[in-house]
Every structure is written in structure tokens, then in C-alpha cells.
Amino acid sequence: MKHIGEFKQKLLKINNQVNQNLYGRGLVWQKIDIIEDRIIIVAENIRIPVLAKIDDKNAFTTRLMDLALLNEFKIRLREEFENNFPYKIKSVMKDYDPKAQLAATIIILENPLEI
Template sequence: MDRSGSTPPRTPGDLKQEILRVYNAVNQGIAGVGVSRQRVDLLEDRILILAKHQRVKALATLDSAHRNITREVDVALLDEGKRRLAQEFKDKIGLPVLVVLKDYDPDTEIAATVVVLDAPLVLTESRRHP
């Protein structure tokens, strides 16, 4: 972040790569494994991340017989992931995060994350390679 409190300009591709690295690292820290697929879309003051996660094996084992318990654990893991992601986006990327919203479907192992920022993203045009 620069002295004005805004993020320095960067290309959309550079920012997406930074976001993907941080998102994957946060998931590795929580689940012990990274995501198998992820996609980032940048939308003015919002970031949308769709990712294919690997279900925590212990939770997958208990889902059919104890979904009420695994649902509570899923929500607790989502809450911790949102807290860590917001902090890492602020600290490592310098993004002015207002809130992180996230949902996860255990059947498809797909998560959708929306990061709402305090200010629009400041981006430069993509670099062209000769």
C-alpha cells in the first residue's frame, strides 16, 4: 500500500496471480492441501474467486451419517478462512478489504468467495510481450 492508503497500480494478470497465491496458501494452512482449480475475476471494487477444493477426508467420511456436525465444522472452517484471507489480502497484497463472503458446497467441492473492497482496484494495462 502506498502512503495515500491505496494499492499501487498493477496489471490485472499480476494481481490475479497474487490473489491466487494467497488464496491457495490460506487454504493450505487450514486444510493441509491447496485447491485443485481456481479462477479469479476482478470487478471494480469486488474480487470473485471460484475454486475446487479437496474435502477434508474426516469430514467427507462423516457427512452421510452426521451432516449436522460436519455442517457446523464447515461453517467454522469457512469463518476462519474468511478471517485469514481478509488479513492476508491486506498484509501481503495491500488490498483495502471491507468484507469476505464465502460459501462452499461439499458435494461438488466448489467454493465461491467474494471479496468486497473499500475502494475500486487500481490497475494498469496489461504488459505486451514483443
Template sequence: MNQLGHFKQQIQTINNKTNMEIFQTGLLWQKVEVIDDAILLITRNKRVPALQALDQKDRITTRLIDQALLEEYKERLKKALVEQLGIDFVTIFKDYDPDTEISVTIIIKKGKLTQNLRG
């Protein structure tokens, strides 16, 4: 396996572990792409059952809870990536669509990744 493939596997492992810590369940699937100074994660997550039950009756509240969970996820993911891979960040963006259970995370790194991961 080349360095880029190994790096993507490490990102997937860290991402899945972070989801397990917060949501008590792993990802259904995930895809990692590296583009210059950005890491793109596209994942399918199982909706938290309690939030799913409330979505129809009180979407405003569940949206606020979703946002709080996204913020916690970003903090934990950033900490894990810094500790385990030494990645220096500019920012992390994340959004989640509860209807499709798909989330997108964009990690903007300081400097380009692809130059260091060829092989």
C-alpha cells in the first residue's frame, strides 16, 4: 500500500473511532479524499434514535442538538488527528443531513498533504 492509501486508512480509523465515542455506533460507510491542503470525508452515519424520534415533532430542537454534536465531533477529531498524525489545521467544517444520514467533513490543513504522501 502506498503512503497516501495508508494515510487515508488512518483518517478513516480515527474518524470511525471519534464517531463511536460520541454516538456509540460506527459509520455505515466512509470515503476519504485528499486534495492539496484539504481532506474530504463523506460518511453515512446511523441517526441517533432519540433524535430521529423527535425530528417530526420538534425539528428546531433536534437541529440545535445536531449542531452541538457536530461541534463536539470537530473538537475531538481535531485533537485525535493532531495527537496521532501531527496534522496542523486551519479549520474543520462539518455538516449532516438527517434525512439521508450523510455527513461531509472538510479538514483544511496548513500546507499541502499530497507532496508528502506520494508513493
């Protein structure tokens, strides 16, 4: 990878693909920032219809489902990242705000990104 822009585009494509495979749909938009060993991705997701229908009636259950999906997402994103880039991940953190339909993903690498 010769350029940071190329790296970002490839990572955003991977992030969108993992969303499509797990949630059955892609992202509305996403933005990436890189600071040394930290990669921050903020994205707008469309709420899964079945979870949106029960959010108001049973928020606890939908939050548990969200957490299970977020954990699976982190596993898949780590795998795809490490299969596509020569960098090792120390940690992947992700949270989702169902009201705003925004997700934030933080990838912390073993070493600072050098491109």
C-alpha cells in the first residue's frame, strides 16, 4: 500500500462488506480517521427492521441482540483486516446508538500505522 488514501478506501470497503454480510445491508455513510496506532470509523447504519420494531417495547432485549451482533462484527472485522493488511490488531472496540443509527469502531493496532 503506497498511500494512506488507498489504505483508508480499502478499509472502508472491508468495513462496509462486513456490515453487509452480518446485517444484510451496507452503510449509509462512513468516515475514517487515523491517529498513529488508532483507527476510528464512524458510520451511519440503518437499523435492522426487526430490532427497530421491538426497541420501544423491549429495549433490554434489543440491546442484548445489539451486543451479540457487535461482538460478532468485531471478530469478523479483525479477521478481514488481518487477512488484507500486514498489521496486527491489539483491540477492536465498537458501539452503536440505535436512536441516531450511528456506530463507532475503534481499531487499536499493535504498532503505529506506517504508510
